[in-house]
Amino acid sequence: MMMEFYFVVLAFASLQSFVSSDFQGDALYSLKTSLQAMSNQLVDWNPSQVDPCTWSNVFCDHNKNVVSVTLSSMNFSGTLSPKVGFLKTLFTLTLRGSGITGMIPEEFGNLTGLTNLDLENNHLTGEIPASLGNLKKLQFLSLSQNNLSGRIPDSLSALTNLINLQLSSNNFGGQIPQSLFEISEYNFTGNNLDCGVNFSHACASNSGNSSSSHKPKVGIIVGVVGGLIVLILCSMLVFLYKGRHKGYRPEVFVDVAGEVDRRIAFGQLKRFAWRELQIATDSFNERSVLGQGGFGKVYKGVLADGTKIAVKRLTDFESPGGDAAFQREVEMISVAVHKNLLRLIGFCTTPTERLLVYPFMQNLSVASRLREIKPGEPVLGWPTRKKVALGAARGLEYLHEHCNPKIIHRDVKAANVLLDEDFEAVVGDFGLAKLVDVRKTSVTTQVRGTMGHIAPEYLSTGKSSEKTDVFGYGIMLLELVTGQRAIDFSRLEEEDDVLLLDHVKKLEREKKLNAIVDRNLNENYNMQEVEMMIQVALLCTQQSPEERPAMSEVVRMLEGEGLAERWEEWQNLEVTRRQEYERLQRRFDWGEDSMYNQDAIELSSGR
Template sequence: MMDSVSMKLLAFVFLLLRCQRASLALAVDFQVEALVEMRTQLGDKRGVLSDWKDNQMSPCYWANVNCQDNKVTTIILSSSGLTGSLSPSIAKLTTLQQLILDNNNITGGIPPEFGNLSGLTILNLGRNNLNGSIPDSLGQLSKLQNLDLSHNYLTGNIPSSFSNLLSLSDINLAYNNIRGAIPQHLLQVAQYNYAGNHLNCGQNLSACERGSTLTGGSKNFKLNVVIGSIAGAVTFSVTVVLVLLWWQRMRYRPEIFIDVSGQNDHMLEFGQIKRFSWRELQIATSNFSEQNVLGKGGFGKVYKGVLPGPNSIKIAVKRLLNVDSRDGEMAFLREVELISIAVHKNILRLIGFCTTPTERLLVYPFMENLSVASRLRDIKLNEPALDWSTRMRIALGAACGLEYLHEHCNPKIIHRDVKAANVLLDGNFEAVVGDFGLAKMVDIGRNTVTTGVRGTMGHVAPEYIKTGRPSVKTDIFGYGVMLLEIVTGERAIAFHPDRIEEAGEILLTDQVKLWMEEGRLLDLVDRNLDAGRRDCPSRAVGGVAAG
């Protein structure tokens, strides 16, 4: 049985989420409804829409959906094997900016309601099996920049209303059954392709396309050969110059790169996950420079890196310690195995790995906003603190990730080290649960697994310490402590001197209990929040205290 203070803490967490839900409910319920209706009319044999469920509060954590300020702005479902038809309910998503459904097997017509998507900038329905005429209403999309309806079975004329698409810079209607004249404005667009129809393009087929980067249409073979030859010669010359420059730079470079015995351990393979060479990661991290260290943990260090190439992709490289020990090797194998099983928007994705006889490294996407812990407590000069809305969005994202591990993985996964430092933040402050070095899998028929007590002080559930048996409740306790970190801005076991009332109160959970017992509700709320924005969390705490 939980004591009264513990019950109040649980109610506090519940009210915090209710506080967030109240502010979002009106804004997001219709979005969930619209997307579920869209899913209902589509055939999804691959299960790419499996997490689009009508019992969830927000669609912003679903796969293939992106949001800004809790409003759906992008749906990308290219090459997803979808069948069925397009639902008019998509038009309810009035904040939608990009709808990309190309290269599927969607049939039926284009709903006229799509003309109500006033913020749409990209509409790509190319390479499907759509039929019927192009709705006149699409001419109302005043912000539309990119339109691709190519490789379908569309009929009729190009709507005269398309003359109103003044923002259009790229249009592809190639390979349909469209007839008639092309509106003059559409021949002035920077890139267009109308080939493969029954349109009046004039004497020359080339008049039907100009500078098109979209799919479809015939190309001038000779021109391509000439361009390809020139490009090949230029590429070769540039490559030679770059190789010489690189050799010159490496020759006089002061850094020393130490080769690792054996370079690669080919005994370990992990399916389709990319294998990096030791040298690749050495170069990417500047020889694992201390200046590139993002963080340290019990199993090693994490380094920021940049993969060489035209895109300069940023990565995070976890270099594990004690790989020759059983614990070190198990941590490596566990993390690769679990992340291979768990694929979700709010779960850290593994890009690749590197193994040598003496090294074990894991490669992840670089998270632009680091971790929840760093954004709460390591705020740089002139850097704004996380506002209340963002904090609650982070809490919801982390909850979605944990719910996926607990309920949708087979076998279910217990993280065992849920804390603010292990919840990462991408460029849009979307929460991503990471660091699976302590995670455990649990058989479907069992709720717990016996193991040694692992975790971080201040985040470990008391019953786990007592029994040594982690369960889903272990993660929920850690998540609750993280919520307190999000609200208070404090560490789980350390405080600023002016916030400590008694020397014995060192755990955040104990400190919160003390403040609640004394009715000091505002002391619970992070002082970095604006005074006006501290109202919601303090009211939530007030409701708990009054109860």
């Protein structure tokens, strides 16, 4: 009875998810149709593929709610669909410079979760809908460089969270609601507006399209004084860094409440010329290859200033959005900055090539340090392996829980965890699955990853989540403990367990943990710590994604918090499952025996 109830609940949950995805997909497909997207645009926005979270330029939260749609510079010719108003979980809608005509639908006022609405540089006509005053969370509104007309509605005064309002270069007329001048930054230039006596300069057409930030007089004085102080400090910093750290770009550390410290490096993302990278890698010489994976080859290179780099040359790439789509995805990845994530230096695009440029990692990957040790090279010691486990967990936690929208790695393994000069773990290749998948044309998501590391639900459904990353991370922990590959056919000679996970589970049940540990460690490890790491790995690789811990919980368990309770709960569950399996097996065996006995009875009876 309990099993039946469980499946009913599961089916209902699946139905809810399906219905949610279905109406979101309908709304987005309606947008594609109304925009009159060309045949080579948004090709994976397919009504047969009910989960829009897998579509290019669409981002979702962990509950499969669409939270961001970015379709800039797409060269459409159609109009905006009113059905977009159904996407109430949307917080970013960007359709800048896409040739859109027609009016802004009244239904956009239903997007109550919206914080960013950017419709700049299109051919929109008509008035600003008064319903936009319902968007209480809106912080950024840009409607500049359109053909909008009429009065600016008084309802915009209700947008108390608005900090940036851009309405320049339209055909607006009438009086501007005075409360809009209290916004931190606004631009009304290039219209026929009446700004009033006190703010007449804000409407002056000779200001061009530059943003105008106007505050009360006290604020202006404070701003000027503060600006001078900042200018002096910046000048001193520039002088010091030029003199003492030539070529170094300073990073600014911003403490974000409730998050890991976020590092923002100003101007860190560079667009490289093809010739520059060709020279750096000696024309992509095969002798420069550092590694090769599902996304392409990685080449070691040296820039003209002596900086060592790693250049990933993406293969199997053909983006329907071209250079602009690729650049948007690259920029999305570049904002994920954490000490345990590989920092993106820049990129290069040509009509036929897509390349990403990273700093060169001196100690290569964890996989190479585990299984490709050259004579004379030191073994990756147990304390370093513990540090790698925790560092990689923190990097993935940041991607899942502190990036907005979150980033799913989809190929977590020892080969994608790199080591810097201090043997600190640096997770690489995150976001590449999304980058490459902007070229999808099929109705099902292409499964990307490495066999043995791929979660079972991802293989069966093609749908990835943060829990598929947790599974891959668990396998990586087993790689750290054993030094072995996720799949090893050489084990067929002694046993049936080709998969590392099955092999470890078997030895753990038999309490043969010493047989699990990498022999290269020469017993230089703490057995209790090994046992803890294996327990975390087995919790991360449970069959059901719902039962796997979140990466934040993994971090806590590795730090010694909550593992004992979670492990005991898992063991009790495993015992119950094993008993249920054995019961069903006995029932099946009994059924087979009875069937055979019945056959025997029939054969021996009188004819």
